[in-house]
Amino acid sequence: MSWICANCQKKLSGRKGKRFCDSICKNEYHNKMRLANAEVTQTIDSFMHRNRTILFEIYLEKRIKKYFVTKAYLTKKGFKFKYHTGSTVNSQGKTYHYIYDFRYMEFSSDQIMVLKN
Ligand SMILES: [Zn+2]
Numbered sequence: 001m002s003w004i005c006a007n008c009q010k011k012l013s014g015r016k017g018k019r020f021c022d023s024i025c026k027n028e029y030h031n032k033m034r035l036a037n038a039e040v041t042q043t044i045d046s047f048m049h050r051n052r053t054i055l056f057e058i059y060l061e062k063r064i065k066k067y068f069v070t071k072a073y074l075t076k077k078g079f080k081f082k083y084h085t086g087s088t089v090n091s092q093g094k095t096y097h098y099i100y101d102f103r104y105m106e107f108s109s110d111q112i113m114v115l116k117n
Contacts, residue, residue, distance in 0.1 A: 005021045050080070051083060052100050059102075066113065066114070071111070094106075
């Protein structure tokens, strides 16, 4: 039975379950994984942070924990509806999307209801 190094794909021998040739390959592999993860997660994180900033700025203007805003306005501000930190469906079947300490739902075809925790 033989294995290959997860980093350089060279044939490995030795103990079962060994994943890398040596500590250099192990470090290279983990650095590559860290970079690959960072590329994706940093982009998505920045979208969610931007979404939170947009909701927070409107909240600071209105000074109320429950407000309505148009979908067009949010889109114009750069809000990306695809990215949120979670979602739930309430007993009336309405979906709430979470952006950290905010949640919102489509109140009508153009109105978004936003609630701050
Ligand atoms: Zn290797």
